[in-house]
Amino acid sequence: MVSQVRAELLKLLSLPTAWVGLVLGLIAAPALALVSAGGTRRAIENGFHADASDAAFQPLGIGLLGALILGVVVMSSEYTSTGDDSPGARQLQATLAAMPRRWRLVAAKAVTLSLLVTVQGTITAVVTLALNRVVLGDLVPAAAPGRVAGAVLYWVLMGLLAYALMLIFRNGIVTLTVLILNISVVSFSYLLTKVTPLAAYLPDIVGTHMFLNEVGDVRIAPLTAGVVMTGWVVALLGLGGWMFDRRDP
Amino acid sequence: MITIEGLTRVRGRARVLHEVGFTARPGRVTGFLGPNGAGKTSTLRVLLGLDRPQAGRALIDGRRYADLERPLTVAGALLDGSGAHRSRTARAHLRWMAASNGLPKGRVDEVLELVGLAPEAGKRAGKYSLGMSRRLGLAAALLGDPPVLILDEPVNGLDPAGIRWMRAFLRDSAAEGRTVLLSSHLMGELAETADDVVIIDHGTVVADGTLAEVVGEHATLEDAFLARTAGEGASW
Numbered sequence: 001m002v003s004q005v006r007a008e009l010l011k012l013l014s015l016p017t018a019w020v021g022l023v024l025g026l027i028a029a030p031a032l033a034l035v036s037a038g039g040t041r042r043a044i045e046n047g048f049h050a051d052a053s054d055a056a057f058q059p060l061g062i063g064l065l066g067a068l069i070l071g072v073v074v075m076s077s078e079y080t081s082t083g084d085d086s087p088g089a090r091q092l093q094a095t096l097a098a099m100p101r102r103w104r105l106v107a108a109k110a111v112t113l114s115l116l117v118t119v120q121g122t123i124t125a126v127v128t129l130a131l132n133r134v135v136l137g138d139l140v141p142a143a144a145p146g147r148v149a150g151a152v153l154y155w156v157l158m159g160l161l162a163y164a165l166m167l168i169f170r171n172g173i174v175t176l177t178v179l180i181l182n183i184s185v186v187s188f189s190y191l192l193t194k195v196t197p198l199a200a201y202l203p204d205i206v207g208t209h210m211f212l213n214e215v216g217d218v219r220i221a222p223l224t225a226g227v228v229m230t231g232w233v234v235a236l237l238g239l240g241g242w243m244f245d246r247r248d249p
Numbered sequence: 250m251i252t253i254e255g256l257t258r259v260r261g262r263a264r265v266l267h268e269v270g271f272t273a274r275p276g277r278v279t280g281f282l283g284p285n286g287a288g289k290t291s292t293l294r295v296l297l298g299l300d301r302p303q304a305g306r307a308l309i310d311g312r313r314y315a316d317l318e319r320p321l322t323v324a325g326a327l328l329d330g331s332g333a334h335r336s337r338t339a340r341a342h343l344r345w346m347a348a349s350n351g352l353p354k355g356r357v358d359e360v361l362e363l364v365g366l367a368p369e370a371g372k373r374a375g376k377y378s379l380g381m382s383r384r385l386g387l388a389a390a391l392l393g394d395p396p397v398l399i400l401d402e403p404v405n406g407l408d409p410a411g412i413r414w415m416r417a418f419l420r421d422s423a424a425e426g427r428t429v430l431l432s433s434h435l436m437g438e439l440a441e442t443a444d445d446v447v448i449i450d451h452g453t454v455v456a457d458g459t460l461a462e463v464v465g466e467h468a469t470l471e472d473a474f475l476a477r478t479a480g481e482g483a484s485w
Binding site: 011015016082091101248 | 294297298299300301314315316317320321326328329330331332333334335336337338341342344345346348349350351374375377379382389
């Protein structure tokens with residue numbers, strides 16, 4: 001398993017698209033924290049945030065794109081045609097030649113992705129929160145370590161969610177479009193919460209309760225939120241892995 | 250040693266393979282011959298664990314490919330294309346493949362040298378010519394110095410010098426005691442390299458033996474091949 005994870009790390013880090021995801025995830029949130037500092041300051045002073053500590057975590061949402069890109073690319077790169085000379089040939093053939101045990105491959109990719117996103121998320125969260133303290137001063141309270149860990153775990157689980165959807169749909173464009181629309185333009189999950197309170201337990205919404213205090217009208221304890229989101233991701237990974245194992249590539 | 254027994258694969262309504270069986274022995278080049286669409290690639294894909302058969306089995310030294318712990322050290326395979334993501338360099342591609350099977354980093358430069366790709370190793374695979382892609386695919390197959398080689402149309406896209414090089418390489422590999430199984434639709438090519446020949450047509454093995462046995466009283470392998478396959482109204 002160690003050699004498989006090493007191989008997947010080398011594989012991912014020698015892919016330009018993966019670096020887009022890595023770098024985007026690292027710089028987007030701190031950049032947004034700087035750019036939006038004025039607005040955030042006014043919002044807090046005007047009492048827009050019921051819980052000012054949430055304001056410090058808000059910019060992290062944009063950096064999540066990086067984790068999603070990594071989650072997609074780790075699998076979509078396997079399905080890219082290797083060249084115009086042989087349109088049917090894909091990297092997956094080489095991957096399965098080197099690592100034919102499919103469940104082990106699915107696991108190795110999940111571990112690799114988790115490692116990368118943990119590092120990425122930790123650096124981003126720490127830098128963003130520190131920047132907030134610099135630009136907003138005492139308007140935002142210092143972030144509790146537990147909430148930072150919750151935010152990082154949210155990133156990792158969202159990356160894994162993207163990977164699980166890739167395993168199921170085998171199409172990076174569809175997966176990425178759905179996830180990006182959902183987190184950045186209009187959150188379908190959030191809209192659904194207006195229809196049924198149960199939607200608060202959808203994976204992308206419930207996970208935010210791990211580090212935000214004010215999400216919609218429902219209060220869910222951070223631990224419950226983490227357990228529910230992990231359950232979703234494990235179930236979807238299980239389904240994706242099962243489909244990957246059964247299908248002829 | 251490659252053992253294929255009773256391999257049957259149906260895809261939709263089409264019968265791709267029907268009770269395909271043959272062996273490829275160490276120290277010999279076994280040519281797997283058939284028209285396009287006859288089932289050569291399908292057989293090799295099952296052998297490599299990419300596709301699943303409905304019946305039968307395909308074993309390498311008595312084991313299924315998918316059960317091998319470090320498969321690159323047991324069998325090397327060359328299928329269509331280079332296998333490398335087009336935005337990855339050849340060296341990076343071979344690096345991760347080597348790492349996945351616990352092979353030393355130095356082995357990457359050895360195989361790049363062996364297939365004559367060392368000067369171009371830093372180029373992205375997407376910029377490679379067809380011939381260079383084949384060489385990269387072969388380099389990957391050779392990483393683990395495997396005793397078994399499985400090659401699908403290995404001379405496709407090679408220039409005359411490359412074809413001659415490949416022919417010598419395959420002969421040398423067999424002389425070293427390796428099992429070499431290569432598929433081709435080029436009869437002249439196979440007649441030059443193969444010790445044993447298996448002919449497949451419409452998913453069924455129609456001839457299997459040494460080159461001399463399969464040619465029989467026909468003048469050439471091509472004549473023998475056409476005599477065995479044309480009767481069924483082959484598409485060409």
